[in-house]
Amino acid sequence: MEKVYFIGAGPGDPELITVKGQRIIKEADIIIYAGSLVPREVIECHKDGALIYNSATMTLEEVMDITINGIKSGKKVARVHTGDPSIFGAHREQMDILDENNIEYEVIPGVSSFLAAAASLKKEYTLPDVSxxxxCTRLSGRTSVPQRESLESLASHQASMAIFLSVQMIDEVVKKLSVYYPEDTPIAVVQRASWKDEKKVIGILKNISELVKKEKINKTAQILVGNFLGNNYSKSKLYDKTFTHEYRKGKEDV
Structure with a gap:
């Protein structure tokens, strides 16, 4: 029996899918892709005769009926998600249904939009002595967020933060972050990271809401906040000439 492949298609740029993910798409008999966020170009490498479905217009039941019937007919199924399916991908419920039907599946990771956003800004989330x-979080919307994971609570750590699915509530985001982050904390919003029409706004907590509204950004955007967006940090020990590790002796050891 064939398998179902959950594929992380990446953030938007068709070249940011993994080699393995693209290979499976080329081989698949049935492709179900999240057309609201995954560009059609990502799956244009499909073979002749492959059946293509856009899950943006489908229910979970419809997706799973096509998937299960396809597998039972000996077809290879590619379920193509945006970014990486493990982050706000809603693929756990699909895998559970496949388990109930004794259908094998595999998950192929992808590049998440929060990584593409940092790449676009040319920033590093984990700077020494900064964070x-x-x-990775979001505000409550149709999907609720546990109270223990409120934005105010997470902001108390002043760690590097990537906020998904929340730019349409930018005023509320700023209000909640301001409980712990100073008003001059750097913050950026990247809309459609890695797409040809990518848009980015860089500011501070005090003015980011105004800048975002001016650019009319109200969906498909990452909000990045934290001092990692600034310029003050300590150099890594990884390449420090005085730092010894198993692959390199420090200068004092030579």
Whole structure:
């Protein structure tokens, strides 16, 4: 029996899918892709005769019916998610249904939009003496967020933060972050990171809401906040000539 492949398609740029993910798409008999966020170009490498479905217009039941029937007919199924399916990907519920039906599956990771956003800004989340922690979160919307994970609570750590699915509530985001982050904390918003029409706004907590509204950014954007966006940090020990590790002796040891 064939397998179902959950594929992280990346943040938008068709070249940011993994080699393995692209190979499976080329081989698949059935492709179900999240067309609202995954560009059609990502799956244009499909073979002749492959059946293509856009899950943006489908329910979970419809997706799973096509998937299960496809596998039972001996077809290879590629379920293509945006970014990496493990982050706000809603693929756990699909895997559970496959388990119930004794259908084998594999997950192929992808590049998440929070990574593409940092790449676009040419920033590093984990700067020495600034932050060694990255928090990925969102505000409550149709999907609630546990109270213990409120934005105010997470902001108390002043770690590097990537906020998904929340730019349409930028005023509320700023209000909640301001409980712990100073008003001059650097913050950036990257809309459609890695897409040809990518847009980015860079500011501080005090003025970011105004800048975002001016650019009319109200969906498909990452909000990045933290001092990792600034310029003050300590150099890494990794390449420090005085730092010894198993692959290199420090200068004092030579």
């Amino acid at each position: 060694q922690t990255v928090i």
